[in-house]
Amino acid sequence: MELIKPNTKFDFVDCTVRRCIPKISTLVGLIQNCGAFIGVVSGNFHVAMTTLPHKHIAFLEKEIPVARFTNESIQSFNLKNYQKGDIKLWLQNMPS
Numbered sequence: 001m002e003l004i005k006p007n008t009k010f011d012f013v014d015c016t017v018r019r020c021i022p023k024i025s026t027l028v029g030l031i032q033n034c035g036a037f038i039g040v041v042s043g044n045f046h047v048a049m050t051t052l053p054h055k056h057i058a059f060l061e062k063e064i065p066v067a068r069f070t071n072e073s074i075q076s077f078n079l080k081n082y083q084k085g086d087i088k089l090w091l092q093n094m095p096s
Helices: 024-032 043-051 086-093
Strands: 037-039 057-061 075-078
Touching: 024 043, 037 043, 043 057, 075 086
Parallel strands: 037 057, 057 075
Antiparallel strands: none
């Protein structure tokens, strides 16, 4: 089992939002313009759930399963059993 290190820069990521102004309207706009959202339960996750097609959302779970937060069918990755390349493969095969 290979865990993802915090803040791992994937070679297929070609932009960042770290320099954006931290405002709710900015957050919503950024997420609406993303091709996909991959994250943990947070405000960002809930914004993604209300603004993106659910087939473009992936939940990273460790202790708490995604079913605790939504009954919607979304992709999840269990970080305890993560296999290197799973997320990249999901992104490459994600329906448009």
